[in-house]
Amino acid sequence: MLSPDREKRLLDIAGAGDLTALIEIRQKEQNRLATKVAAFKASDLVESLNELHDALIARTIALAENDLARMGLGAPPVPYAYMLLGSGGRREQTTYSDQDSCLVYADTADEDKAALYRVYFARLSEKIVNDLIAMEYPPCEGEVMSNNAEWRLPLSGWMEKIDGWFAEPAWENVRYLLIFADARHIYGDSALADQVKSHFFGDMLNHPVIAKRMMENTIRRKVLVGVFGQLLTEQYGEDAGSLDVKYGAYIPMVNAFRLLAIQANIRETSTFGRIECLRRAKLLDDDEAAEYAEAFSFLLEIRMFTETPNESVRLTASGKIPAERLTKVLRTQLKKALKSGRKIQRRVQREMQDRFGGR
Structure with a gap:
């Protein structure tokens, strides 16, 4: 059962109408946690802080969708899933962890639609990443973020990429597989995220060299x-x-x-x-x-x-x-x-x- 303070905090985030409001909430809540840090166990602080991060990031994504609609790009043309990697994927973010993310969206056999989807999700990802930077989530130095086309693909593209990583056990591909192992759905269609993760684990069984x-x-x-x-x-x-x-x-x-x-x-x-x-x-x-x-x-x-x-x-x-x-x-x-x-x-x-x- 949610405590009144926790419920109010999550409702405030869900109801934030713009990025400025979210920035204010983040600063206020992190200051609140800092003043009570001595009373927290590490596991409790991790849970509270990462619940805050999840809510802020999810609302940032929703607001980015709204902004693209106001710009004339409409709503997302197909279902998609936004996933966190790194410490975000592990629910171990600190106060100022950087961004690590990827995006998967539904397939189409129509090339014209596929081109439209690529443009839309490129614009959406760029908006999300930039808004999170404004929220004081620094960009990943290795560019493992959804605004990098390598980490923003349709479902079939992700299947092919994961198969490719497994097929060639080079150090860099193994590193990417380990990064992807921490991927966690945070917004959008969870079924798409589940399909990608299931493909990852299915491939593991067939590649002992990768292990x-x-x-x-x-x-x-x-x-x-x-x-x-x-x-x-x-x-x-x-x-x-x-x-x-x-x-x-x-x-x-x-x-x-x-x-x-x-x-x-x-x-x-x-x-x-x-x-x-x-x-x-x-x-x-x-x-x-x-x-x-x-x-x-x-x-x-x-x-x-x-x-x-x-x-x-x-x-x-x-x-x-x-x-x-x-x-x-x-x-x-x-x-x-x-x-x-x-x-x-x-x-x-x-x-x-x-x-x-x-x-």
């Missing part, structure tokens, strides 16, 4: 804890002594549980959800699931709580904790979480050796 490449990609980023439990901080340059929390702790755990979920045909996209589904499937026991959830919760706390103005720990723009912020207490907490991260990463590596004979 090996995914494992290799997954263990590429090592958890930054040494064999004796010491933190592996930056050794050189202006970041010397800092710890890369994003790429040396958070991302390795995200990658490991994503891969284990893909191999088990688990379609949940959040890391917490993947851990729970793996537990239910008896691929993790209760103690393991609790350990990994606790470790991941702490890493999310570090990522999210350090963005707020009233906390003493700070991340740099690169996702690193500066040396002067690595207190004895924080080091102890990080070592415990990173040991769990190393443990699950070693499991993935062992499975790769058992199945494929790799290093």
